[in-house]
Amino acid sequence: MPKAFTPKVVTANHLLAGDVIYQTADGWTRNLSDAEVLTDVADADLRLIEASQQVDEVVGAYLADVAVEDGVPVPTHFRETFRATGPSNYAHGKQVELS
Amino acid sequence: MYSYSEFDTAFLAERNRQFRGQVERRVSGALTEDEFKPLRLMNGLYLQLHAYMLRVAIPYGTLNSAKMRKLAEIGERWDKGYGHFTTRQNIQYNWPELKDVPDMLDALAEVGMHAIQTSGNTIRNVTADHFAGAAADEIADPRPVAELMRQWSTDHPEFQFMPRKFKIAITGSPNDRAVTKAHDIGIRMVERDGARGYEIIVGGGLGRTPMIGKVINDFLPEADLLPYLEAIVSVWNQIGRRDNKYKARIKITVHEHGIDEIRRLVDERFEETRKTFSGVDVQMLREIEEHFAAPAFVAKSEAPFKDAYHNDPVFRSWADMNLTAHKADGYKIVSISLKKHGDTPGDATADQMRLMADLAEEFAHDELRVSHEQNVILPHVHVSDLPAIHARLKEAGLATANIGLISDIIACPGMDYCALATARSIPIAQEIATAFDDLKREHEIGALKIKISGCINACGHHHVGHIGILGLDRAGVENYQITLGGDHTEQAKVGDRVGPGFSADDVVPAVERIVDTYLDLRTDETEEFIDTYRRTGLTPFKAALYPETKVAAE
Numbered sequence: 001m002p003k004a005f006t007p008k009v010v011t012a013n014h015l016l017a018g019d020v021i022y023q024t025a026d027g028w029t030r031n032l033s034d035a036e037v038l039t040d041v042a043d044a045d046l047r048l049i050e051a052s053q054q055v056d057e058v059v060g061a062y063l064a065d066v067a068v069e070d071g072v073p074v075p076t077h078f079r080e081t082f083r084a085t086g087p088s089n090y091a092h093g094k095q096v097e098l099s
Numbered sequence: 100m101y102s103y104s105e106f107d108t109a110f111l112a113e114r115n116r117q118f119r120g121q122v123e124r125r126v127s128g129a130l131t132e133d134e135f136k137p138l139r140l141m142n143g144l145y146l147q148l149h150a151y152m153l154r155v156a157i158p159y160g161t162l163n164s165a166k167m168r169k170l171a172e173i174g175e176r177w178d179k180g181y182g183h184f185t186t187r188q189n190i191q192y193n194w195p196e197l198k199d200v201p202d203m204l205d206a207l208a209e210v211g212m213h214a215i216q217t218s219g220n221t222i223r224n225v226t227a228d229h230f231a232g233a234a235a236d237e238i239a240d241p242r243p244v245a246e247l248m249r250q251w252s253t254d255h256p257e258f259q260f261m262p263r264k265f266k267i268a269i270t271g272s273p274n275d276r277a278v279t280k281a282h283d284i285g286i287r288m289v290e291r292d293g294a295r296g297y298e299i300i301v302g303g304g305l306g307r308t309p310m311i312g313k314v315i316n317d318f319l320p321e322a323d324l325l326p327y328l329e330a331i332v333s334v335w336n337q338i339g340r341r342d343n344k345y346k347a348r349i350k351i352t353v354h355e356h357g358i359d360e361i362r363r364l365v366d367e368r369f370e371e372t373r374k375t376f377s378g379v380d381v382q383m384l385r386e387i388e389e390h391f392a393a394p395a396f397v398a399k400s401e402a403p404f405k406d407a408y409h410n411d412p413v414f415r416s417w418a419d420m421n422l423t424a425h426k427a428d429g430y431k432i433v434s435i436s437l438k439k440h441g442d443t444p445g446d447a448t449a450d451q452m453r454l455m456a457d458l459a460e461e462f463a464h465d466e467l468r469v470s471h472e473q474n475v476i477l478p479h480v481h482v483s484d485l486p487a488i489h490a491r492l493k494e495a496g497l498a499t500a501n502i503g504l505i506s507d508i509i510a511c512p513g514m515d516y517c518a519l520a521t522a523r524s525i526p527i528a529q530e531i532a533t534a535f536d537d538l539k540r541e542h543e544i545g546a547l548k549i550k551i552s553g554c555i556n557a558c559g560h561h562h563v564g565h566i567g568i569l570g571l572d573r574a575g576v577e578n579y580q581i582t583l584g585g586d587h588t589e590q591a592k593v594g595d596r597v598g599p600g601f602s603a604d605d606v607v608p609a610v611e612r613i614v615d616t617y618l619d620l621r622t623d624e625t626e627e628f629i630d631t632y633r634r635t636g637l638t639p640f641k642a643a644l645y646p647e648t649k650v651a652a653e
Contacts, residue, residue: 013146015125015126015132016126016196016197016198017196017197018146018147018150018151018196018197019149055128055132056126056127059132060146076575077575078514078576078577079148079572082514082515082523083148087149087193088515088523088525088526089443089515089525089526089529090443092149092194093150094149
């Protein structure tokens with residue numbers, strides 16, 4: 001039996017700034033909590049293809065697992081936690097940019 | 100220090116012009132990422148976890164004050180005010196934006212620096228002993244040879260698309276500080292019957308499959324160096340595996356074919372390559388050597404040093420830990436620790452870089468080095484200037500007296516920055532350094548090298564750490580494997596894995612148990628950790644780390 005599909009977001013790096021971005025219903029956001037949560041496998045595949053075609057805006061789009069807590073997507077793996085916040089040795093990256 | 104010729108300057112300007120055009124075409128959408136990626140990698144530009152990362156080559160780790168100031172300026176202007184010195188003697192900027200990178204490269208070119216071949220399947224930056232040209236135990240300064248190899252390997256048409264990357268290290272001292280046995284090619288300058296030559300070691304490397312290099316030629320005459328290196332790289336370029344990137348490095352080629360067969364193939368190829376070198380390479384080496392003439396050492400009173408040493412315990416502690424014997428009377432080599440307890444190993448702020456540049460210019464014949472241990476070296480300092488240097492380092496947070504101690508940790512950027520990492524390295528290094536500093540134990544413990552990598556690629560050299568720590572992802576949780584007894588010197592050895600890994604919370608206590616075990620076992624305080632480990636082996640350390648296993652076995 002195929003593995004049950006878990007919620008996902010489309011994420012990538014921004015071509016010019018290089019920082020982490022997440023797909024929304026009509027564009028991109030730098031904040032994971034504003035990302036569009038995809039709960040259907042066919043929909044997720046389609047949204048990833050759409051993201052990957054935006055070659056002059058994004059680099060390396062992929063589907064990342066999330067959990068939904070209080071209606072907001074949160075990372076399920078520590079790598080995605082770091083991508084969503086920034087490095088642990090300095091207050092740099094999203095942890096300051098989003099605060 | 101080598102100064103660029105007209106040819107070097109023109110070559111670099113042209114490369115930078117090309118890259119500026121490539122970036123413009125990528126931004127406009129004319130180039131896809133698949134087309135652009137190999138081009139940016141050829142110029143040292145990676146896309147990491149949070150941002151682009153620019154890796155700048157510091158050939159054989161040698162800088163002068165102008166270059167160091169330029170690195171500071173770049174960190175301040177286009178990054179977040181700092182840079183990260185790496186185990187390959189390079190510097191990395193963690194936060195550049197794509198559109199700024201051509202300007203950064205132009206700024207580097209102003210001082211004869213670049214990021215060419217700091218990535219990609221090419222011959223990478225040639226590394227060397229960070230005490231080169233200064234060490235008391237040196238046979239010869241390896242930097243002119245390293246510079247010759249830099250010129251030979253840069254943009255070498257045959258070696259731009261090899262099976263994998265290729266790293267060369269050279270030492271001019273019998274005490275190997277350049278980790279030559281863990282490089283694709285390691286070169287040791289040697290003398291035989293009064294003649295200068297090279298011992299060539301091939302097939303070393305860390306990473307997924309750690310291997311200690313093997314001697315392919317125990318005495319290569321000086322004049323044969325470049326044709327012989329070209330023969331080695333050429334043989335590997337042909338028979339090295341391109342079907343599997345994990346088996347592509349020359350260490351696997353040597354392992355699969357055997358060193359004797361590789362030697363035969365290289366000798367055969369060498370017969371061909373030798374004919375193509377007319378001797379101009381040796382002539383060039385002589386010219387390059389003139390750029391590396393020793394500075395005019397001076398004789399001065401040593402009284403200021405002696406006074407400070409007797410009267411200032413903080414200075415004395417620093418002098419005891421951070422100075423190394425110099426070949427010239429009255430001189431010392433100063434190691435500036437970039438490992439202040441709790442800070443990120445290898446990081447320096449723009450202000451710190453400027454201070455180090457100032458000190459080099461005022462007191463150290465305008466020379467600086469970056470060590471593979473992620474510290475900065477002032478190679479030529481008269482002892483009378485040490486108190487003034489120490490005072491200024493102290494003000495800048497750069498006077499930590501811990502060279503070679505447990506807090507002088509090598510750590511790769513790990514998952515705080517690196518897209519390849521499987522776990523973080525930096526916080527583990529910070530926690531270990533802080534824990535042992537809190538207890539003021541590190542001087543009692545003595546020489547002990549901890550090396551931490553955040554993935555199996557081993558940029559943090561964990562295999563050759565006395566205590567090696569490898570960060571992995573175990574079922575979605577950071578987990579740290581420990582190895583013991585690794586050695587990065589001329590007695591190079593890959594460490595022994597102690598057993599199952601530890602969680603991030605448990606790894607510092609595990610290191611403390613290893614250290615406590617060593618302190619219990621050592622014959623006296625003159626027996627260093629690595630010597631105790633060699634004497635006792637893994638068993639007592641394993642018992643201390645996994646007591647429950649011992650109970651179960653009884």
